[in-house]
Amino acid sequence: DSGVTQTPKHLITATGQRVTLRCSPRSGDLSVYWYQQSLDQGLQFLIQYYNGEERAKGNILERFSAQQFPDLHSELNLSSLELGDSALYFCASSPEGWANTGELFFGEGSRLTVL
Amino acid sequence: KNEVEQSPQNLTAQEGEFITINCSYSVGISALHWLQQHPGGGIVSLFMLSSGKKKHGRLIATINIQEKHSSLHITASHPRDSAVYICAVSLNYGGSQGNLIFGKGTKLSVKP
Numbered sequence: 001d002s003g004v005t006q007t008p009k010h011l012i013t014a015t016g017q018r019v020t021l022r023c024s025p026r027s028g029d030l031s032v033y034w035y036q037q038s039l040d041q042g043l044q045f046l047i048q049y050y051n052g053e054e055r056a057k058g059n060i061l062e063r064f065s066a067q068q069f070p071d072l073h074s075e076l077n078l079s080s081l082e083l084g085d086s087a088l089y090f091c092a093s094s095p096e097g098w099a100n101t102g103e104l105f106f107g108e109g110s111r112l113t114v115l
Numbered sequence: 116k117n118e119v120e121q122s123p124q125n126l127t128a129q130e131g132e133f134i135t136i137n138c139s140y141s142v143g144i145s146a147l148h149w150l151q152q153h154p155g156g157g158i159v160s161l162f163m164l165s166s167g168k169k170k171h172g173r174l175i176a177t178i179n180i181q182e183k184h185s186s187l188h189i190t191a192s193h194p195r196d197s198a199v200y201i202c203a204v205s206l207n208y209g210g211s212q213g214n215l216i217f218g219k220g221t222k223l224s225v226k227p
Contacts, residue, residue, distance in 0.1 A: 002159075033213035043201065043217035056211040088156060092213055104148070104213050106158040 003027065004093050006107035014115055018079040021110045025072055025093030029105070031055070032074040033094070034066055037109075038087040049074055081114045088112075118142050121202050121218035128225050134189040136221045138202030141183065146212055149176050149187050150201040152220070158201075161187070163212075192225045199223070 003026035013019055025032050034046040045058035049068035068074040078085060088111050092104040120139045128134050149161040162169050162176040164185065169176050178185040189196055199222050203215040
């Protein structure tokens with residue numbers, strides 16, 4: 001158990017809809033990262049939040065957005081869903097001073113299926 | 116050409132064999148990660164390297180910064196090592212090292 005919790009584990013929805021994925025980081029970890037894993041693209045970094053502020057942005061579509069709340073949990077919002085958004089979405093957290101430890105702690109992922 | 120290349124893509128081994136998975140990258144990096152993804156989908160961080168060599172149990176990871184190459188070795192392989200092993204590199208120094216570029220993974224199957 002990594003200590004990172006993601007909900008929901010599975011989600012099936014239709015094209016055009018909007019969903020929210022939630023991530024609770026390990027206790028005390030200030031950084032949350034979001035990743036997308038699809039069959040054709042593999043794993044891709046989407047976005048990082050650190051202590052409530054956006055710190056780094058990767059290949060995140062404009063239809064997607066994220067935020068981190070004062071209790072440090074994070075949400076990834078996916079809107080106007082398309083078939084190609086079907087993927088496994090992971091979040092990971094890391095502690096402050098992570099550059100020294102090098103470890104990321106991954107959640108179990110949220111599997112999104114868009115029909 | 117992908118910035119992070121792994122080889123082989125698939126690997127089948129007999130229990131007890133010594134296994135090597137290779138990772139080459141084409142960009143300047145601050146660190147390289149080895150991750151393990153089990154059939155159920157969960158991802159575990161195995162190592163982060165910026166130089167030299169690290170060992171944890173039967174797993175050894177090495178990196179050659181000049182040659183832009185890293186290897187993950189598994190000694191005395193076991194069926195429970197069956198998983199996808201993913202190499203990823205970080206371009207950022209401090210604070211955003213989870214901003215990673217991933218390889219496509221090596222699927223390892225260890226037969227009893």
